[in-house]
Amino acid sequence: MLLTAEQLAEREEKILAPYAAFSCKSRGRKYKDTESKYRTCFQRDRDRIVHTKAFRRLKHKTQVFVALEGDHYRDRLTHSVEVALIARDIARSLGLNEDLAESIALAHDLGHTPFGHSGEEALNKALKSHSESFEHNNQSRLIVEELEQIYPGFDGLNLSFEVRDGLIKHQSAYDQNEEKIRIHPSLEAQIVNLADEIAYNCHDLDDGLRSGILDFNAARQLNIWKMCEKSLLTRHKLLPEIPKYSQRYTGHIIHLFVSNIIKQTELNLEEFKIQTLDDVYKFPDYLVNFTDDFVAVNQELRAFLMNNFYLHPEIKKNMEEGQKIIRFIFKKYLNDTDLLPAHLQAKISNEKSKIDVIRDFIAGMTDNYARNEYNKILKNAVPEM
DSSP: OOOOHHHHHHHHHHHSOTTSOOGGGOOOOSSOOOOOSSSOHHHHHHHHHHTSHHHHHGGGSBOSSOOOSSSSSOBHHHHHHHHHHHHHHHHHHTTOOHHHHHHHHHHTTTTOOTTHHHHHHHHHHHHHTTTOOOOHHHHHHHIIIIIOOOOTTSSSOOOOHHHHHHTTOSOOOOEETTEEOOSSOOHHHHHHHHHHHHHHHHHHHHHHHHHTSSOHHHHTTSHHHHHHHHHHHHHHSSOOOTTTTHHHHHHHHHHHHHHHHHHHHHHHHHHTTOOSHHHHHHOSSOSOOOOHHHHHHHHHHHHHHIIIIITSHHHHHHHHHHHHHHHHHHHHHHHOGGGSOHHHHTTOOSHHHHHHHHHHHHHHOOHHHHHHHHHHHHHHOOOOO
């Protein structure tokens, strides 16, 4: 049976909750654009995101920590895929729009720097000395609205309002392009916020155990791990061997977090009598969240990772190396724009545009590209007299 976009939209109206973001009721795109006959607007947004250069570069960008040697550690692309999978599962269970949640999830880290959060911190500090700042969620939005040059009729991807709105994540409302951006976006966007946190906490736990930096016995003292063992024992009557099946545990921890969000969010929607998408927009707080006890175990997991993983000497050494590279190339580009590619030099007309060009160029780099630029500049540097 062949389904058109119109029939898919009709299916949404039959199976989705009344407070979901329906594709047929989207606030649309900034620029007039012919829609697909067989894909809804959010499906088309997803496809546009996946086909960008920025999305492909995520394969070679570090996740929260600088990647150790080996083929099995997460990069920012695998992280984005994991967030999308978690977001789709939660959205499906709550009767929300999976395609919208997936699109936001796949785009949420497009603007991230090389070298993970340490790289973001370094670039932000460099920009602050010029009265500017850097935040990767803002950069993700800038990429989809301006920097990707794919279509001749407009800059960016011309995504649906709901996807762009969802990319703001955790920020105050502000006006852009005469569109009012709400503090609390759709439920689908709220889901992505927590799916992101679940994904990076759990896969960093998995990568930390795999690398040997985290200790299995210490991890087993976490309350979420104890919950996991109890749940697995109830299911299988025999616990999987540790550390051989450590991924089985971290995968089940994800399941526990996801299940908790679904149950608590359902209770919130009932308690606050949320009936429409407009109710979601007007509600003064987030509706998608954990129960209080899971907020506590999530905070405990984050603290464990911070103290035992992110601050580990080996990880810190790699983070500091990445920050040094970003500080160095930022300063060099600032002092000598001839080091920039010719097409970027052509965009510079004043000091503000120079800062913007350098910011966008560095933020878009992969880890290896940034290292190569650093080494190339060092090699060609004229020795000081």
